Every structure is written in C-alpha cells, then in structure tokens.
Amino acid sequence: MSKVPRNFRLLEELEKGEKGFGPESCSYGLADSDDITMTKWNGTILGPPHSNHENRIYSLSIECGPNYPDSPPKVTFISKINLPCVNQTTGEVQTDFHTLRDWKRAYTMETLLLDLRKEMATPANKKLRQPKEGETF
C-alpha cells in the first residue's frame, strides 16, 4: 500500500467533510478556503446523549502540520469543556490523549473527533460538571 502524501490525504478528508459522507455527530472543514497548505481546520462535535454534554455543540480548531498524517494534528477546544484530556487554560487536547499518543497514519481528523466524543461519554467523564454553555477558552 502506497503512502498517500499529506496534501492529497487532506484533500480526501476535505471532500469527505464537505460532502457530509461522515457521521452526523461531528463535522470539520477548512478554516481558510484560500490556504493552499490546508493547515488550519475547524471542527465541531455534537455532545453525546445521556451525558452532561447532550445537545451541546463544541467548536474546535485543528492544526495539521507539515508532517500530518505521520504526526497527529494539534487539537484545541474553542468551546469551554471540562474533560481530563483537555488543558483547562488553553483548551488544547493534551498529547497524551490516547488517540494522539498512539497516533497512526490511517487515523483522520474524523477519527480524532469521534474519539473525543467517545471520551465525553465514558462513565468517568459523562457526569463531569460542565461550564456554562457558550463559554470559550
């Protein structure tokens, strides 16, 4: 299997995101449609049901550096959220979050967003007190 280079991989992800082929519980798109390097992305996660996140929409920024997808992107919550894997001052998802720590080339931004959503729904996290809706980091 050949390695799809960064840019073509990001174009694939962009197309999937634009056409809405992915799951409905998260979405992502290019932050600046003029950016030929396709570095900055916006993401949203719909809070999982049966948790304190239910019906909330979380905004995130995703930065795919020049070594993506060999290296994981940098992910930062824009909406305020109380989760152990999220830095409570910057909103940044810590690099020891399992998906980032055990990053694989086959992973995509969608993998990451879905895993973060799962993280919100774990028994340990779903009942965590959350900041007021609408607040940002």
Place this chain on the structure above:
Amino acid sequence: MGNVPGKIDQEDGYNDSRPNSSHSASSLADKQYDDEITSRVRTRHTTSLVNNILSGNNTRSRASSNISGSSRRKTSREKELAKEAHAKQLVVRCNETVDGGFLAPFGCYSFEKLDYDTTVIKNLITKRKLAPFYTPLQDFDESWTRDELIKIVDGLPLHDTFDEKLEEFEDVPIGNLRKPTYNDLIDKSLSKKEQRRMHAKIFRARLYKKRILWQENENESFLEKKLEMRQLGNKANSFGDDNSNRPKTNYHLPTDDLKYTLYKNGSECPICFLYFPEPFNYSKCCQQPICTECFVQIKRADPHFPHDDVDPTDPPTNDNEKDPNLLTSEPANCPYCATADFSITYQPPKNRKTGLGGISPDIYVYKVATTEKTNANQPPASVITSDTIRPSWETKLNKERSRLVRRSANATAIHISNRLIDPNHSSRRNTGHSGTPIQEESTSTSRSPEPTINEIEDQMVREAIRLSLEDQDNQKKSKNKTILRP
C-alpha cells in the same frame, strides 16, 4: 455452528497434498470444489436458522428480533464464504495451465479489484477464447540467448509477492486460521455496531493471511516439481531425445522448448508495460493489444447519477434528494479509442496447444512454423465484452437503486415523524407492516416507549412511506426498460 465450514479450511490450502495427477482430474476437483461450496452455502442457508434458535445464543430478546438478528448474521456468513471461495479461485495453480499461461492473475492489481467472475474467466481461458494469465517479465532483452531466457523464465514465481506490511491488519487478531469461527476474538463489551465492525476487520485480516498461505502452498509444490523435473530432465537427456524413453513426469511444467517459444516472441502490454507471450487479446474496435490481467480490470463505472461530475467544490448534494431510478451505469469504453462497449477478441496460438484440453506442457516440442494456411480454417474469434466477465453489473445497479429508495424512505419517515407535533410520538417498530423495509435507523429516534400518538397520524406516516415506496418501485420498473439495455 457445526463442522461444515471447518471442512473447507482443512481440505484446501494448509496441507494441500492432493496429487496433481492430470488436467482433467484437477479441473474436476475444482468443479467438485465449486459444487461443495454452493451446497455448503445452501446447507447453511436452511439449517442455520434452526441452529441459531436452538443454540439460543441470543435468547434475551423477543423471539421476533432473535430471528431477524440471526438471519442477518447468516447472510453475512454466506457472504464471507462466497468471498473466501472467490479468493481461492484467484490462487495461481501450477497445474491449471493453458498454452503456457494460468487461469488466475499474477497479481499486478490489488485483490480488491479482482472482482470479476472467476468461473466465467476460467471457462473462457480453458476454451481458448481469452488469453491465459501469463506470468509477465519485467523486462525483455533481445540479446538474451535461449539458455539465458529459459533460466529467467524458470525463475518466475507463480504469483507476485504479497505486500506483507499492511498497516491495516497490524493489530488485528486472526486467531487460529484452521478454525472456522473466530467469535472468541471479538470483544463482547463493545457495542453491537463495533462488534460487527471488528468482525469484518478480522475477516479481512484472516482472508489476507489465508490468501498468502494458499498461494505459498501452491508455490512450494511448484518449486518441488521444478526441482524434481530438473533431476528427471537430466536423466531424460541421458536417454537422448527419444520421447519414448523419457521417464513419465506427469507434471504440468513446460518444457524448455515451450518456455522459449512463449517468451522469445512476446511483447509489452500498453497498459501495464509488462512483457507477455503472444498472442494478446485485441480490442475489437481499434485492434490494440491488451493482456488479460489488464482486461479484467476494465469495467463499468459504479452506479452514478447522470452527468455527476464529482466536482469537489460543488455544494454538497444529497443523494437522498435524487430519484434513485436515475442511477445509471454505462458499459466500459475502450481504453485506447474510447469507443463504447469495450470488447476484445482473441486468436489462440497456432504453434502450441498445451495444458487443459491440450497436450501436456512437459512433452511440448517446438516445431518450425507450419506453413499451411490455417487462417481459413480458424474459427472466428469470439467477442468478449467487459460485461461478460462481470455479469452481476445489473444486480449491482439495482441493489444500489433499492438502497437509495430505502434510504430516502427512511429519510421521509424521519422527516414526517419529526414534523408531528406530539413530542412523545413513539415510532413503534413497523415490523408488522409487510413490504416496508424500515431500517433501525428510522426507529432509533424513538424516545418514549409509550404509544401516545393518535392513530390517524401513525397511519398517515405508514401510508406515506408505503406510497412513496410503491411509487418508486413503479418508476423503477418503467425506467428499467428505458435505461437498461437488454
């Protein structure tokens, strides 16, 4: 689950010690194998429902859902068996030869793309209506001597090397490949959906590994036979050229004469750039050569909406909104001149007829080109289209259409139920309503178990779905006539 699928694994592949006695026997064995597979599939079809209920592995839910659940598992198991049988048909076997080529591809293209009908292809090759899958040479040098060329051909493998480093299967457990089931490998704490996904992943990983094992087995026996033949060949030489004194090898390995005849006058396929023995298949429209391995790759585009340019910047169009009956798929075009309905013709070689239905390749002796004018006696070459080798294209198209019909019916159902004013509206399972294949997605929106909805609204929804389905069904029937060419 019984020992039925287990037999498949034991019998073929791992310790394949079947003596490859003769052509007819081997093709017979194959035929038997095919029959066995079908009958096994059939047996499973009829028994598994009973088995599943008896084994009671899912008794906690209501009987009705148990039946529907197990029947779904059964079909996926059937699909897996069919896939495995297909993969087995793609193993290059050294005793299945025609005119010096094989009945399965060398492996220039990925396994996933080898979705042609193997039975059709094998039959066409055996009947000499399609060039066999020859083992390609990466390069050919005019200056090679006979001995050099034979040495190179001797070193050719049956199949290209498999890509062992597939990241996809890295961490996937495959368990004991001899065991037919691998349910014990699936993490039962996962959600049903995740379990299904894991199941599919393990299946693919196992099949990948099995394919390698099957082919390696075949390669090994190929190598053993080659070594044996070389020893016998040395002996044979000491007997002189007299064939009657030659020890009977009974193997399907080509003589040096055959190898030389095959490869000294080959040429390059204009698509894969690999060097193959002549004669090639030729495009009917523009008489361009194409090797069989490339030919089986040419197929219809997947079902799509007309003039769907797949423009990446188009606003996302929801396929739900389009009429499923508009889905089309055109026959493949000629890769060289873009003429519609790509088809090829093949004139089998005149100077050799070996392998299945011909003389044994190990007694082939090259004769100087026969000068007789055989052209007039040659039967007209038959024409093979891209659709011939993938006869299932129409089923595929119709499947995709009905998938869209179902999806839009679901969407309609969700849409209508969302519009109903009563927030406690329950969407009870529509199982009792025949002919409306409502999938789980549409019912998963249910919130309250209490049916507080008034009957009229409920009925309206069902009626709307039924009408929509009926309508689309009718349209499909009439459209089929115009879109699908017979």
Place this chain on the structure above:
Amino acid sequence: MASLPKRIIKETEKLVSDPVPGITAEPHDDNLRYFQVTIEGPEQSPYEDGVFKLELFLPDDYPMEAPKVRFLTKIYHPNIDRLGRICLDVLKTNWSPALQIRTVLLSIQALLASPNPNDPLANDVAEDWIKNEEGAKAKAREWTKLYAKKKPE
C-alpha cells in the same frame, strides 16, 4: 503490489530521459508515486512567462485510476480552484488507463492555453471570465507575475 509497478518505473524513466518541453516531473525520493511537477505557462496565454508548481500522486490503483494532480502555485483560472484543484475531464470521468502522466500534464498545459469557463471549478473566476474576458485575462497575467515568476537562471 509490493514493489513499484513496472509501468511507473518506465514512465518515470521516460519523463526524465525524454522530458516534455516546458514540463518537468520528478518523483520524491521517499515516495516514488509522488511527483514534484512544473509547467511553464503556454505562449500567448495569460500564463506566459510563468512557471507553475504542481504536485502529482499515483494512487494504488493507477493506471486503472487517474493520477491526482493539484496546483501549488496560485493561479487565476476558471477551471482551477483556490486550493489548486483542477477540473479536467481526463482526470475524472474520461480517464483511461492508456493515458499516462505525460499525457495528463500535457492536457493541463493545454487547459492553461484554453480555459473553459463554461465548465468551471472556480465559479467566481468563471463568471469574471465570461463577463469580462479581457479583465480576467489581465488579472491572470497579474497573478502569474505575482506568484509564478520564473526564477532567474
């Protein structure tokens, strides 16, 4: 599958030994399916005197699937969008395995010589092109000077 298909090796060799005038294509050392490409703007087009960088990737199923190509240099063209994606039939529905990297790059060069605003990818540029062709061409020339300047040799 395991190694690079012969076809790709042969095409690459030919691209290097017998290059197309005005076009270069070189594989990356660490990924031989990934090419760094330059195309010179055709004469008498708004892209004249410009050198455009592109990237090209041969997917696993090449040549049964078309190469993937994208402009890396900003370009004002009705069939090329802001991310450098190209709307060209041979890259999509009209791809044929008998075509090659060479033919694809030639087609892209031809697309620079004759833009097709009636089958646009960059809708705003196409609109501009249809309404005010001279103005659009002037802007294309301007962008060529700005972003695609030839390096002094």
